[in-house]
Amino acid sequence: MTPRTLFDKLWSRHVVAMRGESTALLYVDRHLVYEVTSPQAFEGLRLAGRTPWRRDTVLATADHNVPTTSHTGEIRDPLSRMQVERLGHNCREFGITLFPLGDRRQGIIHVIGPEQGATLPGMTVVAGDSHTSTHGAFAALAFGVGTSEVEHVLATQCLPVDRMKTLYVDVSGALPRGVTAKDLVLDLIRRLGVAGGAGCAIEFGGDTVRGLSMEGRMTLCNMAIEAGARVALVAVDAVTLDYLKGRPLAPRGAQWDAACKYWRTLVSDDGAVFDARLQIDAGALRPMVSWGTSPAQTVPVDGHVPDPRDEADPVRRAQMQRALDYMALEPGTAITDIRPDRVFIGSCTNARIEDLRAAAAIARGGRVAASISQALVVPGSGLVKAQAEAEGLDRVFIEAGFEWREPGCSMCLGMNDDSLRLGERCASTSNRNFEGRQGTGGRTHLVSPAMAAAVALAGHFVDIGAEA
Amino acid sequence: MQPFTALTSHVAPLDRADVDTDALIPKQFMKSIARTGFGDNLFDAWRYRDPGYPGKPQSAREPEPDFVLNRPSCKCAQILLARDNFGCGSSREHALWALADYGFRVIVAPSFADIFFNNCFKNGVLPVVLPTRQIDRLFADIGDGRKDYRVTVDLAEQTLRLPDGEVLGFEVDAYRKHCLLHGLDDIALTLQQADDIRAYELRRRTLEPWLFPA
Numbered sequence: 211m212t213p214r215t216l217f218d219k220l221w222s223r224h225v226v227a228m229r230g231e232s233t234a235l236l237y238v239d240r241h242l243v244y245e246v247t248s249p250q251a252f253e254g255l256r257l258a259g260r261t262p263w264r265r266d267t268v269l270a271t272a273d274h275n276v277p278t279t280s281h282t283g284e285i286r287d288p289l290s291r292m293q294v295e296r297l298g299h300n301c302r303e304f305g306i307t308l309f310p311l312g313d314r315r316q317g318i319i320h321v322i323g324p325e326q327g328a329t330l331p332g333m334t335v336v337a338g339d340s341h342t343s344t345h346g347a348f349a350a351l352a353f354g355v356g357t358s359e360v361e362h363v364l365a366t367q368c369l370p371v372d373r374m375k376t377l378y379v380d381v382s383g384a385l386p387r388g389v390t391a392k393d394l395v396l397d398l399i400r401r402l403g404v405a406g407g408a409g410c411a412i413e414f415g416g417d418t419v420r421g422l423s424m425e426g427r428m429t430l431c432n433m434a435i436e437a438g439a440r441v442a443l444v445a446v447d448a449v450t451l452d453y454l455k456g457r458p459l460a461p462r463g464a465q466w467d468a469a470c471k472y473w474r475t476l477v478s479d480d481g482a483v484f485d486a487r488l489q490i491d492a493g494a495l496r497p498m499v500s501w502g503t504s505p506a507q508t509v510p511v512d513g514h515v516p517d518p519r520d521e522a523d524p525v526r527r528a529q530m531q532r533a534l535d536y537m538a539l540e541p542g543t544a545i546t547d548i549r550p551d552r553v554f555i556g557s558c559t560n561a562r563i564e565d566l567r568a569a570a571a572i573a574r575g576g577r578v579a580a581s582i583s584q585a586l587v588v589p590g591s592g593l594v595k596a597q598a599e600a601e602g603l604d605r606v607f608i609e610a611g612f613e614w615r616e617p618g619c620s621m622c623l624g625m626n627d628d629s630l631r632l633g634e635r636c637a638s639t640s641n642r643n644f645e646g647r648q649g650t651g652g653r654t655h656l657v658s659p660a661m662a663a664a665v666a667l668a669g670h671f672v673d674i675g676a677e678a
Numbered sequence: 679m680q681p682f683t684a685l686t687s688h689v690a691p692l693d694r695a696d697v698d699t700d701a702l703i704p705k706q707f708m709k710s711i712a713r714t715g716f717g718d719n720l721f722d723a724w725r726y727r728d729p730g731y732p733g734k735p736q737s738a739r740e741p742e743p744d745f746v747l748n749r750p751s752c753k754c755a756q757i758l759l760a761r762d763n764f765g766c767g768s769s770r771e772h773a774l775w776a777l778a779d780y781g782f783r784v785i786v787a788p789s790f791a792d793i794f795f796n797n798c799f800k801n802g803v804l805p806v807v808l809p810t811r812q813i814d815r816l817f818a819d820i821g822d823g824r825k826d827y828r829v830t831v832d833l834a835e836q837t838l839r840l841p842d843g844e845v846l847g848f849e850v851d852a853y854r855k856h857c858l859l860h861g862l863d864d865i866a867l868t869l870q871q872a873d874d875i876r877a878y879e880l881r882r883r884t885l886e887p888w889l890f891p892a
Contacts, residue, residue: 226871226874226875226878227871227874229853230851230852230853233851233853235868235871235874237875237878237879237882239889246708246709246770247769247770247771249711250711250712250713250771253711253713258863258865260865263875266891275709287709289709289710289732290709292709292711293709293711296711330888330889332886333889338769338771339768339769340767340768340769340793354769354793355769355793355796356769356770356771356774356793356796356797356800357771357772358771358797358800358801358864359796359797359800361865362864362865362868365865365868365869366865366868366869366872366875367875367879368868368871368875370853370864370868372851404696404763404766405696405762405763405766405789405791408763408789408791408792409792438763438766438791438792440792440793461888465887465888466888468887468888469886469888472885472886504696525695525761525762526695528693529694529695529696532694623700623705623768624705625705625706625708625709632729642698642700642767642768644698644700644701644767645700645701645723646700646701646704646723647700647705650704650723650729650730651723651729
């Protein structure tokens with residue numbers, strides 16, 4: 211048989227019917243729903259008199275819009291409250307499982323899906339959120355969709371999807387000190403550019419990726435969208451199966467064994483042909499910091515803010531200048547001389563237990579610098595929060611002067627009260643440094659959890675990779 | 679969905695690459711549970727000097743005169759011209775609802791982000807991909823957008839007719855074109871294949887029974 215890529219295997223398994231040469235009607239196995247991109251979809255169902263095709267595939271929670279100070283009592287902002295309440299109404303009306311605020315299982319959809327075993331290898335997973343690529347860490351074909359597509363999946367369990375090209379990113383070598391999956395993916399986005407992965411399913415492989423935990427693999431797949439790719443994948447191995455065993459929605463007993471047998475085939479065959487390949491030497495990576503307003507605008511922490519005059523392409527040069535103006539940075543400034551006002555540790559990129567452990571390891575025994583007005587730690591789910599508290603990480607953060615919050619998307623996009631004020635600068639473990647992303651006029655520097663914690667203590671970026 | 683057949687309109691030139699959906703519609707406006715009413719906040723942070731929030735009256739807003747949509751000639755433009763990777767970032771369809779509510783029916787760029795591109799077709803908006811050299815030429819012809827520059831877009835013919843009479847062709851997927859021309863409900867089309875979907879589920883259930891709990 212012709213060797214096949216992991217993407218080919220997942221794609222062909224889900225084709226219900228073809229629509230034209232390269233577009234297929236794909237079956238959807240798991241649909242994650244949250245409050246912001248679903249109300250209009252439920253309303254569409256209602257207006258057309260339709261019902262969900264398979265309600266047992268849908269799992270809902272509130273994450274984008276929820277306060278992180280307390281999950282008990284009423285949400286103060288009336289618009290946020292209405293959206294969260296509407297999700298509750300819609301789930302009750304259509305018979306959909308909801309993890310409401312206050313439930314320990316509530317959290318960011320891309321954290322709770324895997325945590326519950328709602329994400330399994332071989333599935334197609336969709337959500338009305340671009341970071342759905344996260345779930346590809348489990349060898350699931352997972353991608354973000356718009357609200358009309360949310361409605362389409364609810365009504366039909368299917369979605370017309372254009373076949374993607376395949377890109378294999380082979381990462382080999384040991385990650386140097388201070389370098390994490392976050393730095394690896396920021397480096398990849400810098401190489402590919404923000405549209406370099408457009409139309410692609412990226413498979414991450416190589417010994418470095420094999421050596422990452424599921425948390426690290428999720429961070430990697432999460433940000434593939436920032437390189438323009440809708441889908442990211444990591445093949446199944448023992449790390450995948452160990453993570454899933456015993457999760458509430460994972461199969462049990464004989465079904466677990468049967469599932470594992472199939473899941474172990476979810477790897478690219480030897481000799482499978484990809485449309486493109488990219489080699490990354492992990493040993494050459496450095497801790498990364500973004501300086502601009504696009505996730506491709508990053509440099510190693512021991513580097514400097516680049517000079518637009520060195521850019522030949524006029525469109526790119528204008529874009530760089532605009533980014534520097536927005537970020538209030540001068541070309542040539544050492545990254546370690548940049549002094550953020552706030553620190554945010556959280557988001558679907560970096561709010562899992564391993565991320566909190568990495569940040570706590572730096573924060574332990576330290577003290578948040580006087581120049582940092584706020585250092586927020588927002589766990590990705592109620593269960594992550596409980597686990598961190600069982601390990602005493604909350605005490606480490608609180609004693610160092612960080613704020614320990616309830617789970618949600620929080621300052622990644624600032625839909626709740628956690629947002630930057632005009633001109634404020636933030637070291638953030640989130641995924642987007644777009645203008646205004648964390649608050650109107652806010653300035654975002656994307657970093658790993660360890661770097662964010664180091665910034666909180668030092669008041670500026672720190673070369674956490676340098677020998678002590 | 680509103681069908682799209684053809685239109686003639688002034689073109690608003692937005693000379694930026696990687697325009698993200700956070701810029702198209704900032705998050706504070708995504709708390710709405712409706713599909714309408716987003717047009718006033720399209721490009722909010724670029725279009726106004728004062729910070730915007732939901733429900734702020736238009737009379738209290740302070741337009742940024744340098745922003746392209748605030749030029750008198752561009753006020754009624756239904757065609758938006760932009761650079762590469764338009765609509766990147768968040769999947770929020772609110773970006774399309776804002777563009778359509780404002781009045782844009784066509785977006786012309788060298789490339790689009792995937793999710794945004796799909797969302798266009800669900801909202802009666804036509805994304806037109808042209809080679810970079812043609813995009814460069816359009817930006818050069820239009821200049822700062824102050825002079826009248828009318829382009830006719832014809833979906834059936836898959837053409838753009840420029841003011842000087844030149845005609846540029848563009849590609850569009852046949853199925854999407856059909857849906858857009860007739861304003862078809864995508865979901866109804868898929869539900870015509872309900873038997874295929876059920877047959878697929880039966881096959882799949884035997885292969886991966888753990889995905890179909892009783």
